[in-house]
Amino acid sequence: MIEFWLLAGLLLVAALGFLLVPLVRGRKAQTEEDRTALNVTLYQERMAELEKQAAANVLTAEQLQAGKDEAARELLADTDGLQGKGTTVLGRQVPIIIALLVPLMGYGMYLHWGAIGDVERTVDMVENQPKSIEEMTARLENSLKEDPNSAEGWYFLGRTYMAQERASEAAKAFERSIELSSRDPALLGQWAQALYFASDKQWTEQLQSITDEALKADPEEATSLGLLGIAAFEEGRFNDAIGYWEKLVAVLPPEDPSRAAIQGGIERARAQINPAAQAPAVAGADQQAGPQSVAPQSAEPETAGPQTAATDSAAKLNVKVSLAADLKDKVQPGDSVFVFARAVSGPPMPLAVKRMTVADLPAEVSLSDADAMMPMLKISGFKQVQLVARISRSGNAREGEWVGQSEPLNNDTAELQQLTINTADTQVQ
Template structure:
């Protein structure tokens, strides 16, 4: 804050200068006025002397007039340039009083409307924190200084979670959710904090939060991961696999958490096998839902325009209905050509399954950024029945527009 107060002091000095210059000029004008008065007095004394000598007969009429003219010229010469200084002044008291009141008034107004705390906070955030505790303290100061900042509340909640303080994190995420209009990402973080604060007990409130988050964004990763964890701990292994497979499908290929999630999927499958439900990722015999088999390949003209690590999303969507995918699998360009199978086990949302729509369209999209909804190249099939058993051919051959 030192540089701030130095700058404020310099500005006050400038203000003092503007206020005190008229006082200094007034002193000069007063000196000139005093000199003019002295000259006038000397002129009047000289005229009196001339008239006295004229009365005594020492001076003639012509000499008297000549003397008066000479005295007048001397007076004009002495007072030349002083007439322009005859300006109206407020005196010394008013400028001096203003010079004292202006800085006091400015300081008082700054204390009322100023933001010295935010200036200090900005300077503090410009420096790297030395510990997680210091970062937490800074964020707590930030939400006090800016209680309507959703970013500050959100990052405070994330920091609390890092410190294993889920109860405080839930409060911070609740505030952030209110300020952001209940954004899906914030709702997911809020639900996760409540889950761990409640000792991993699933509640209707958590279900409502995750449902709301996934309704706003079917690919909201925190909600998908949390639902998978809750399902696994409640031994609902099929549900856990479904949620985690949806999560893997939307995570970037380089995301370090993919391996852990894939490991969770394998553990869930192993638990199902231990319970006599091998192959649980497929529908049970006699209750088989639709399973579309598709062979995906890349057009030869595009092979030099893509990278082996680019993501490839293969999905089925309703020909007439919601635009979001009903079932999705994720590959890489290096995996092509490849055969995949899409079924209800690959559903993005439990209420939107392949078996619920009689006619679908197959789509394959190449996305360098790992975004299932937007990419560079795409291939689409003609509408077909969701119960089709024949292997479908799908070529990625067009720009994704």
């Protein structure tokens, strides 16, 4: 903040300079004006003296005229560049008045229209960065209490709510951001996504209207395309899902990590449409690439055709999660515990997730396709998976303090798996 006020002070000095320079010049002009008035008086006295001398016959007519001409030339030389008296007085008063008003008016206008609060909050955010998503959320909430008309603040609050799986609150935040700003297509897509998950994945006329508006303004709006594909897949409209996801893949950058997941969803939808044609192709690919290949993972033979339902019901992993004895004094009962399954070869995002607290341990949980975060990413779609349990004091499923991991296992493993949290979580996994 010191730098801000120093800069403001320098700008004020520069502005006052433009106003006070004319005042200094005005004083110089006043001095010259006074000298000119004196010269005029001397000229008048000189003329009177010449008239007296002519009347006394001391000067001839020619001498009188020569004296008058000489006095006039001297007066003209002294009054060259004379400025009006009224202009001089006005130029002396106005700069002083304006110089006094400029700082006061500038400060008052800044208090009314300026953004000193935003500047202070930004500086505080940079200097004291939040250490957890909960702290970030609390700061944003407090900031919006002070400035409830910040469209950017409501947008970022919505994003943090979504990261915490608080879809209902996120939807309200995105809606408020839209009310305060423009109906940007990307923001409309975020709002629709939050509404969809807040309504337990129930598609509504409002969602259709919002996504239609977003895609009309921007046919390549990624969030809306992905959301429409998910909704279509959930409703069994597989051709529509393929269409939306193919458009999405076409606009995503080649290095985008979500491309593989979306492509897997496309293959899964195709398998649902034509099981007989899809299964042999995928089986052949699996034989060539092997079980660790990424490409066929989203459409393994057991996920296609009439056997899909049976496989989905069989894709259920049971795991008992416990805490290592030497960590019991290092954790708190309220720390979050995330238990999830992820593909050994495939997209990095979890396929299924369950959440509990340290106080619940030890505990037995089941992970199945019913716990899938996205319909195109299910346990049954990947031949080998890995089980992970993570303790996160911040409530962030992607990073924490302690973790336990299993060896790779088949997605149809029926035996109860033992998973012990015993290792420091030194990196995001």
